[in-house]
Amino acid sequence: xxxxxxxSPDANRAENARVEYSAAQDAYLHYDNFAWQVGGVLIAGVFxxxxxxxxxxxxxxxxxxxxxxVCLLMSIWLIYAEHNRQIYLYKLHRIHELEFELGMxxxxxxxxxxxxxxxxxxxxxxxxxLNDGIYGLVSLGGxxxxxxxxxxxxxxxxxxxxxxIFLNFLIVVLVICQVNCxxxxxxxxxxxxxxxxxxxxxxxx
Numbered sequence: 001x002x003x004x005x006x007x008s009p010d011a012n013r014a015e016n017a018r019v020e021y022s023a024a025q026d027a028y029l030h031y032d033n034f035a036w037q038v039g040g041v042l043i044a045g046v047f048x049x050x051x052x053x054x055x056x057x058x059x060x061x062x063x064x065x066x067x068x069x070v071c072l073l074m075s076i077w078l079i080y081a082e083h084n085r086q087i088y089l090y091k092l093h094r095i096h097e098l099e100f101e102l103g104m105x106x107x108x109x110x111x112x113x114x115x116x117x118x119x120x121x122x123x124x125x126x127x128x129x130l131n132d133g134i135y136g137l138v139s140l141g142g143x144x145x146x147x148x149x150x151x152x153x154x155x156x157x158x159x160x161x162x163x164x165i166f167l168n169f170l171i172v173v174l175v176i177c178q179v180n181c182x183x184x185x186x187x188x189x190x191x192x193x194x195x196x197x198x199x200x201x202x203x204x205x
Contacts, residue, residue, distance in 0.1 A: 014102065021098040024091050031088040035081035039134075042077055046070055046138050054145050060157070064164045067142035071168050075175045078135045082179040085128055086186040093190045097197075128183060132176050139172050 049070065053063060092107060099108050109119035143165065 017098050017101055021095065021102065021104075024095050024098065028088045028091040028095060031084040031091065035077075035084045035131075039077050039081065039131075042073065043134070043138055046074075046142070050142055050145070053142065060161055063143070064161055064168070067140070068164055068168050068171075070142055071139040071171055074135050074139045075171060078131060078175055078179055081131055082128070082182050086182060089186050089190060093193065128179075132179070136172055136176065140168065143168070 049066070053066070057063070058066075095107050096111070099105065105119075108116060110122070112118045
């Protein structure tokens, strides 16, 4: 609507909200996909590395150190993926706000609201739990084919072998705990925003 040759504030606000919604949607999809675009390349490289150590098994120490390096690399990837996840969770929260403002439902239907029941129900573990599972598998998987394919007589075990293997498992546990803590804090921040906003409350309240 125009008034004396200028658009009304409500029309400007609605148009700005639509532009922001489109930008937030693009950013949400980007951050959701980009971590796996990077992760897919890393995991493919790890499988190639596994092929080499299975076909021509090296000594015990190179295997343990090599897998520890893989674990450190994948740890960086998982923390990076969680960083991106926090961004797209906040983007999704903003998308929800804009959908309430504009009367849209695309993303709101995946979630329960005081004023609206969930329409689309997803079954199975969330994608970030699959990230954790793949991280654990890739970070530790290089140890098993080689370690269990050898006997104690073929390899000489020393205390530092056990220390490095223990360190490998410890890193995996600590990193998974850290990324889940980061995820919990992001979700908690979003829940606090929703609790303090009148936008999400039921009309009966």
